Amino acid sequence: MSRKRWRSVKDIRIADVARLAGVSTATVSRVLSEPGKVRQKTHDLVMEAVRRSGYIPNSTAQKLRTRRxxxxxxxxxxxxxxxxxxxxxxxxxxxxxxxxxxxxxxxxxxxxxxxxxxxxxxxxxxxxxxxxxxxxxxxxxxxxxxxxxxxxxxxxxxxxxxxxxxxxQDREAAQKAVEYLTQLGHRRFGYISGTASSIIEHERFRGFLEGIAAAGFSRDDFVRWEGSFVFSTGVAAAESFLKMKDRPTGIFAACDESAIGFIKRVRRERIRVPQDVSVIGFDGIEFADYTEPTLTTFRQPLxxxxxxxxxxxxxxxxxxxxxxxxxxxLPLTLLERETTGPVLHKDYKSLRRSTI
Amino acid sequence: MSRKRWRSVKDIRIADVARLAGVSTATVSRVLSEPGKVRQKTHDLVMEAVRRSGYIPNSTAQKLRTRRxxxxxxxxxxxxxxxxxxxxxxxxxxxxxxxxxxxxxxxxxxxxxxxxxxxxxxxxxxxxxxxxxxxxxxxxxxxxxxxxxxxxxxxxxxxxxxxxxxxxQDREAAQKAVEYLTQLGHRRFGYISGTASSIIEHERFRGFLEGIAAAGFSRDDFVRWEGSFVFSTGVAAAESFLKMKDRPTGIFAACDESAIGFIKRVRRERIRVPQDVSVIGFDGIEFADYTEPTLTTFRQPLxxxxxxxxxxxxxxxxxxxxxxxxxxxLPLTLLERETTGPVLHKDYKSLRRSTI
DNA sequence: TCGACTTTTGTAATCGATTACATCTTGAGA
DNA sequence: TCTCAAGATGTAATCGATTACAAAAGTCGA
Structure with missing residues (x-):
């Protein structure tokens, strides 16, 4: 309605406020940044001028001067x-x-x-x-x-x-993940990697290896699928998995996305999770609780x-x-959900036999 | 090893470079911002000084002066x-x-x-x-x-x-979503809302209403569940849905998250998607392709x-x-996936009868 | 009321660049 | 060689705040 346009904030400088209040710029600056150092009467005078003019300090000038x-x-x-x-x-x-x-x-x-x-x-x-x-x-x-x-x-x-x-504590958690799988009876493992150049990946794989060693297994007891921290890595890993004769039963994925991709893909081939293959993820993203079945994973305190x-x-x-x-x-927390379970012994044996 | 510490970049000003090159600061500035205006020889002199000193302009000072x-x-x-x-x-x-x-x-x-x-x-x-x-x-x-x-x-x-x-084009897409559901034979609908105060939500609901009207239905033919743009909204909607006697068969969710939450919850009660209830989402997030079943949704050109x-x-x-x-x-794209399907007519009739 | 001390306020330098304007160079043409 | 315009460079103002230091005002006891 009113024809009176707001004067754009940028046109008002500290000098304008000083003039309006009848004080120096130094005083205006003090009122705004160290109010205690200025007399009450002056303070009010300045604040009124600030209010009326709609002054806001130019932060670039402040930055230059204060070097912050x-x-x-x-x-x-x-x-x-x-x-x-x-x-x-x-x-x-x-x-x-x-x-x-x-x-x-x-x-x-x-x-x-x-x-x-x-x-x-x-x-x-x-x-x-x-x-x-x-x-x-x-x-x-x-x-x-x-x-x-x-x-x-x-x-x-x-x-x-x-x-x-x-x-x-990625490494510790990865190690615990393997321990968890071995306690469920798993003997052959799969590792779905994250981005190889990432040090997070490095730590997780190292933890995985330590877990494998701690449980008395060796490098022959797992396969490693390369990839990055995305869904499609899990899908690719699953396709490799499906072609194997002697499939692992305990899968560790370096992130939830690839775990989810893996599960999605193998289930399409009627492979049951966790009856046929257990999968444990890493990160604990919100989605992991909405997949089917819900994903066992380590939650990061993000x-x-x-x-x-x-x-x-x-x-x-x-x-x-x-x-x-x-x-x-910071420690991670294991979220025990539905994608991990004990090895069904009969299946396991038959798989084993077919290889040996 | 070397005791010679890098001089921190912050200690070098344009004046230092000027001194080093034996020119004025104005010339240094010109070399850096309008190289054409300076003689080749001077240019090289200055660039060498820049290189040797490791000078980088202080962007705060630039901002103050240029007002950008x-x-x-x-x-x-x-x-x-x-x-x-x-x-x-x-x-x-x-x-x-x-x-x-x-x-x-x-x-x-x-x-x-x-x-x-x-x-x-x-x-x-x-x-x-x-x-x-x-x-x-x-x-x-x-x-x-x-x-x-x-x-x-x-x-x-x-x-x-x-x-x-x-x-x-939220509104248009929402309208098409309803049209899509009606073409599959659905006659009773559910609308899972997003954050009520959001204008996106407003547009989507408006489109939904237009779709309902365009297909010859009225406000009595759908239920609306309030919520926000999160998983738990879908879960809550599902719980309300499960308690209903005369359940809708075509569900429109204002975002993929709530659609996924809904599906997850109803499947736990052995309700089949899409045989018992069709669900269409909105947004087309990456995860919507990794749920079970995969989510039919409108993809936004984000x-x-x-x-x-x-x-x-x-x-x-x-x-x-x-x-x-x-x-x-910008237009949206319908992604026809697995959570929508035709009404199974017998079921539908029996549901209808139980109400009338 | 005066002087000593404290508190409040003002003046002007400063942060580090850009750029209008002034001055100096250069080189072409006479 | 000299003149003059065009081109290159330098000087100093400027952006808009903060703050060291100087100056003014206020307080208080004798």
Missing amino acids: TMNVLVVAPRLTNPVFAEILRGVDDELTQSGYGIIIGNLDNRREREARYVDLALSRQVDGVLLLTGYIPENGSRDMRESGLPIVAMCAAIDDDKIPKVVV HELGRVGADVLMKLIRKDMKPEDWNVR | TMNVLVVAPRLTNPVFAEILRGVDDELTQSGYGIIIGNLDNRREREARYVDLALSRQVDGVLLLTGYIPENGSRDMRESGLPIVAMCAAIDDDKIPKVVV HELGRVGADVLMKLIRKDMKPEDWNVR
Whole structure:
């Protein structure tokens, strides 16, 4: 209705407010950032001017002067992966409380995209970096560390002990997964891998191997299917599985997606889960409770992981790290659901015989 | 090994490079931003100094001076929702090409969080805003528009014709979904709603109603279950469904998650999908192809939606919008899979009789 | 009322780039 | 060789805040 247009916020500077209130810019600045240092009367005067003009400080100017951007960069391999999305939620919860913003560096599984984010760090657009990748991003000539910014690594064992790490106990959990399968009577195993270059994958496979060894088995007692952290990897593994004469009965998948893909595919061939083959996943994504049958898996404390990681980064930025914050390792939880069960002994024997 | 530490990038300013090359800061700046305007010899001199010093411009200073932040804000209701994650990927693809960065505003379904992002826009930390919400965020005293920034709305019918909209044809698709069910012989329907306050939900329900009317049915021919865009809504709807005497046979869910929750729950009671009840979802998330049975649904062109939205925003920022860019409406695609099928007539009659 | 001390406010430098304008170079043509 | 326009470079203002330091105002006891 009214013809009076809102004056766009960008046209009002601190000098305008100062003039309006009849004080200097220094005083306006003080009222806004350290109210205690200014007399009540002046304070009210300034606040009234701020209110009337609709002034909001230009944050870029603040950043330049204070040398703090109040933003952190979060580098993630792929945003559509529910695991990273959930971690990001935890990060966001923590950072919001501290007044920090998030700039996302989504690699979308393409390493050539990382250079961009290294430059972003080098040009000081952020105060710190949270890495969800298994390596330190680089841009050809430099890596992220040369920015001199605080960095926290998560989900991965980056081998630089100047970088604090907040991770989950992947290896231990993978080992327990094998133990769980052996206790159900399984003797032949399958391992569906994640992205080979990922250190998460590395840790999980290592844990798997340790579990195999701990239960007295050897490399001859399992097959490994290569892949990445997606549904189709599970489907491909299943197709390989279906062609085998002497099929494994206990399958460990390095992520829930591939576990789900595997199950979906074998069930189409009338293979029963868990009667014919047990499958255990990894991550505990929400979907895993809506498959048929529901997926046995290890739940990662993703939200907490994000929170703790962000908290450690905040401490690093504020320079009040304590040594015990330096490395955090969060445990996973086994969710016993429907895709795992005891080996049906008769079937098992007949399978065995056909090979020997 | 070497004791020579990398000098942190932040300590090198344009003045240092100028001194090193024996020129003025203006010349250094020109070499970096408009190379043509500088003599070859000087150019090489400066580049060498840049290389040797490892200089990278401080982007905050650039932003202050040029008044461009090269960042856009993307406000999304909930990041863990695969729909938004996928849109974000499209946005990211497009923006990266234009050299823009993304600051994410994750509301996590809590409206009180939006104030923060309004302030972010008002304090000019971004050059434009992409809204994935069904409304214009506000902070108590102002709304996003007062920032004076270019805004593009997606996924929703925000009623401000100064704001360009890039949306999907939810209403049309919902209508087609009903048509599809009626053609399969269904006569009683169920509608599992999304978040009531969401305009996406509004559009979908409206399309559903139009479909109902177009097929000659009335409000008495369907039940509506309230909820939000999550699995548990489908589970709750299923529990209500199970208690009914005269059950609908054609279910339309406003999102795939609730469709999946519904199916999961009813199958536990030995209800067959699609023989006893047909279910059609909405969105076409990746997981919908891995449920059992696989979900019939409408696929949203999410990635394209994100790309186009970002493209329109870029044009708005660069002030080269053409009128035909102003409103874009992308079509959805029906994915006919396993959760829908013809009504089994005998069952249907017996159900009918028991009511009349 | 005066002086010493504390509190409040103002002046001006500063953060690190870009860019309008001024000045100096260069080279073509006379 | 000289002139003059075009081209290259330099000087200094500018973006919009914060903050060190200086100056002014207020407080309080003698």
